[in-house]
Amino acid sequence: MVHMPSCFKPESPQAPPPSSGELITKRPPPPSLVFDASILSHELNIPSQFIWPEEDKPTPDASEELHLPLIDLQDFLSGNPTAMSDVSRIVGDACERHGFFQVINHGVDHELLRVALLCMDSFFSMPLKDKQKAQRLAGECCGYASSFTGRFSSKLPWKETLSFRFSLSPNVVHDYFLQTLGHEFRHFGDVYQRYCEAMSKLSLEIMEVLGVSLGVGKRGFRDFFERNDSIMRLNYYPLCQRPDQTLGTGPHCDPTSLTILHQDHVGGLQVLSDGKWRTIRPNPNAFVVNIGDTFMALSNGRYKSCLHRAVVNSDETRKSLAFFLCPEMSKIVRPPCSLVDSEHPRVYPDFTWSALLEFTQKHYRADTKTLDAFAEWLLKSQKVIIISSIENGTVFVFVFLFFL
Numbered sequence: 446m447v448h449m450p451s452c453f454k455p456e457s458p459q460a461p462p463p464s465s466g467e468l469i470t471k472r473p474p475p476p477s478l479v480f481d482a483s484i485l486s487h488e489l490n491i492p493s494q495f496i497w498p499e500e501d502k503p504t505p506d507a508s509e510e511l512h513l514p515l516i517d518l519q520d521f522l523s524g525n526p527t528a529m530s531d532v533s534r535i536v537g538d539a540c541e542r543h544g545f546f547q548v549i550n551h552g553v554d555h556e557l558l559r560v561a562l563l564c565m566d567s568f569f570s571m572p573l574k575d576k577q578k579a580q581r582l583a584g585e586c587c588g589y590a591s592s593f594t595g596r597f598s599s600k601l602p603w604k605e606t607l608s609f610r611f612s613l614s615p616n617v618v619h620d621y622f623l624q625t626l627g628h629e630f631r632h633f634g635d636v637y638q639r640y641c642e643a644m645s646k647l648s649l650e651i652m653e654v655l656g657v658s659l660g661v662g663k664r665g666f667r668d669f670f671e672r673n674d675s676i677m678r679l680n681y682y683p684l685c686q687r688p689d690q691t692l693g694t695g696p697h698c699d700p701t702s703l704t705i706l707h708q709d710h711v712g713g714l715q716v717l718s719d720g721k722w723r724t725i726r727p728n729p730n731a732f733v734v735n736i737g738d739t740f741m742a743l744s745n746g747r748y749k750s751c752l753h754r755a756v757v758n759s760d761e762t763r764k765s766l767a768f769f770l771c772p773e774m775s776k777i778v779r780p781p782c783s784l785v786d787s788e789h790p791r792v793y794p795d796f797t798w799s800a801l802l803e804f805t806q807k808h809y810r811a812d813t814k815t816l817d818a819f820a821e822w823l824l825k826s827q828k829v830i831i832i833s834s835i836e837n838g839t840v841f842v843f844v845f846l847f848f849l
């Protein structure tokens with residue numbers, strides 16, 4: 446079992462840059478480049494920074510639909526052994542293949558979902574300077590971002606986002622809105638506090654399904670996430686005059702554990718399946734659920750965190766609400782012993798979600814190979830610290846060499 450020393454600190458000078466993938470730029474945006482869709486979407490062309498490489502541009506054939514397994518959560522929660530077995534088997538099969546499935550009878554109030562979407566329209570329709578009161582700070586995952594100008598220098602996504610943390614701390618979301626945007630946003634705070642509470646409850650129920658499907662029991666993963674420290678993200682994709690040249694969200698695997706996504710009626714979510722981009726048709730009664738990198742590590746690689754992206758269109762704005770379930774920051778991500786044996790050796794080293802989150806926020810743009818790049822980074826950090834400790838004396842060296 447490889448224990449990673451708490452060597453991974455973004456301010457640690459030793460850690461070399463990731464050898465692959467895209468470093469997050471530290472440069473502030475050029476003054477001219479601000480993503481104000483109310484202006485940009487009315488120009489003939491789109492700025493070059495939003496034009497993606499040919500191999501990433503959306504193609505018409507991607508409109509072919511991918512039919513995801515649809516599970517009835519109440520069937521599983523009924524406790525009926527046959528229903529529990531059927532649901533967990535369907536989910537397990539999907540998670541071994543592409544990591545995506547859909548959930549109906551999820552128990553989330555439809556009126557709450559409707560109001561959550563309306564609040565998105567209200568927030569993102571505000572003038573840019575008002576939205577920027579919640580501006581995401583460099584290296585932070587919370588706040589408002591208009592296409593991450595200043596964070597990335599190319600392949601900019603055609604979207605605005607508002608992200609905030611959810612945990613069991615009372616009213617944490619409600620207080621975020623009041624403290625960040627002011628008392629006139631307390632209705633938003635109430636709506637998204639209730640929405641995140643509903644998402645957390647649903648996530649833990651889905652963790653029961655995943656626990657049964659992997660043979661660790663209903664509590665096997667649920668207990669790990671009981672006190673989750675999750676991220677709620679509102680994705681707002683303004684209409685775009687050149688949807689063939691850009692992407693709303695680039696190809697990526699979610700670094701988190703489990704994503705519960707509601708996409709509105711417009712559609713645009715695509716999943717890479719059998720080497721082809723396929724569209725997930727919106728279903729207003731279902732949430733799209735997908736495995737993230739952290740749960741892929743927890744399952745010792747049995748369940749897949751898969752590539753997906755979001756495309757935009759020239760007709761109407763698209764919205765999605767993504768709840769990213771994450772464990773407490775300091776919890777060690779380590780698969781249950783029953784998932785590690787001679788046929789299934791450890792795939793990823795121990796790590797904390799805190800370290801992986803910082804990696805994506807301060808050093809590496811989450812993409813198709815985030816977890817591998819992160820594991821490599823951790824190893825390099827360990828080697829680099831061993832080198833620096835040799836300069837500082839011998840006893841320390843034996844300690845780190847022991848962990849190799």
Ligand SMILES: C=C1C[C@]23C[C@H]1CC[C@H]2[C@]1(C)CCC[C@@](C)(C(=O)O)[C@H]1[C@@H]3C(=O)O
Nearest residue numbers: 602694695697699700701769805806810811
């Ligand atoms: C931990 C996270 C980083 C991102 C938001 C959550 C889970 C998904 C990640 C992301 C959406 C993957 C694609 C790239 C990204 C930069 C984005 O387009 O928003 C990622 C998010 C982020 O780093 O802000």
Ligand SMILES: O=C(O)CCC(=O)C(=O)O
Nearest residue numbers: 680694708714755765767
């Ligand atoms: O908007 C969507 O449909 C997908 C967004 C997404 O994948 C994400 O935010 O991680």
Ligand SMILES: [Fe+2]
Nearest residue numbers: 697698699753
């Ligand atoms: Fe995603």
